[in-house]
Amino acid sequence: MSNVHRNNSIEDLVSIIMPAYNCGDYIGFTIDSVRAQKYKNWELILIDDCSSDNTKEIVKQYMVHDHRIKYYKLEENSGAAVARNKALDLAKGKYMAFLDSDDVWFPEKLSKQINFMELNGYNFTCTSYTKIDEIGNSLDRTIRAQSIRDYDGVLKTCPGNSTVIYNAEKLGKFKISNIKKRNDYVMWLQVIKKEKFLYGIEEPLSSHRIRTNAISSNKSSLVGYHWKVYREIEELSVIKSGYLIIYWIITTLFKLR
Numbered sequence: 001m002s003n004v005h006r007n008n009s010i011e012d013l014v015s016i017i018m019p020a021y022n023c024g025d026y027i028g029f030t031i032d033s034v035r036a037q038k039y040k041n042w043e044l045i046l047i048d049d050c051s052s053d054n055t056k057e058i059v060k061q062y063m064v065h066d067h068r069i070k071y072y073k074l075e076e077n078s079g080a081a082v083a084r085n086k087a088l089d090l091a092k093g094k095y096m097a098f099l100d101s102d103d104v105w106f107p108e109k110l111s112k113q114i115n116f117m118e119l120n121g122y123n124f125t126c127t128s129y130t131k132i133d134e135i136g137n138s139l140d141r142t143i144r145a146q147s148i149r150d151y152d153g154v155l156k157t158c159p160g161n162s163t164v165i166y167n168a169e170k171l172g173k174f175k176i177s178n179i180k181k182r183n184d185y186v187m188w189l190q191v192i193k194k195e196k197f198l199y200g201i202e203e204p205l206s207s208h209r210i211r212t213n214a215i216s217s218n219k220s221s222l223v224g225y226h227w228k229v230y231r232e233i234e235e236l237s238v239i240k241s242g243y244l245i246i247y248w249i250i251t252t253l254f255k256l257r
Helices: 027-035 055-065 080-090 109-120 151-156 183-195 219-233 238-253
Strands: 003-006 009-012 014-020 042-048 069-073 095-098 124-132 138-143 165-167 198-209
Touching: 014 027, 014 080, 027 042, 027 055, 042 055, 042 080, 055 069, 069 080, 080 183, 095 109, 109 124, 109 165, 109 198, 124 183, 151 183, 151 238, 183 198, 183 219, 219 238
Parallel strands: 014 042, 014 095, 042 069, 124 198
Antiparallel strands: 003 009, 095 165, 124 138, 124 165
16 A cells, blocks of 8 residues: 655555546536645546546546546446446555545545544544535535444445545455445445444535436435345345335435435
């Protein structure tokens, strides 16, 4: 693993996994938030899922000034799961961090979260996060991370994708099932079965952008994918799967998450 010295300490390499598809309107803000990190030893592995907009041109402009940004384009549009798996294959870091191409991190996100992990010996963590609208305005909503979750806890409450970091040196890398939606959820369920606990930082350290045309914006269409995760991938009983679906619907309708 590559290391750099900063303030008499050693920073382990963090690989930031980012699939992208037609995010030209937002990806510059996302990359800016990575480059603004106080933690400097990172690589941003950006996998373009055959965007038809100016995503590639924007990323290439950043690459001229920052060698830590690495861009790859899939040969055909394959979905976020395939893109994330490709990024994981290329990642060289001790830590795997995940960031959607329209979300943003706060400047101390990596430094605080990696410090939290190293001080406590945690291998799987997440943070609280805020919600912003399409143009970056605050929606005055904060999704609080639970201090600790086990497998059942992650089944009920999935962490925000752009808040998660896990220690790949200790746990290995986790590939994602090739389903169109909820593929990040499947990954966290894989990790929690190996690591046993997910630890959360209460402080918000990132913002999730709410887009009207995003693949996850149509909540009703996600019900079938949740059922697929519970019954086909996790092989849960009909009763438990039904309970989890109802729990998810209630928390979504009342904006508890």
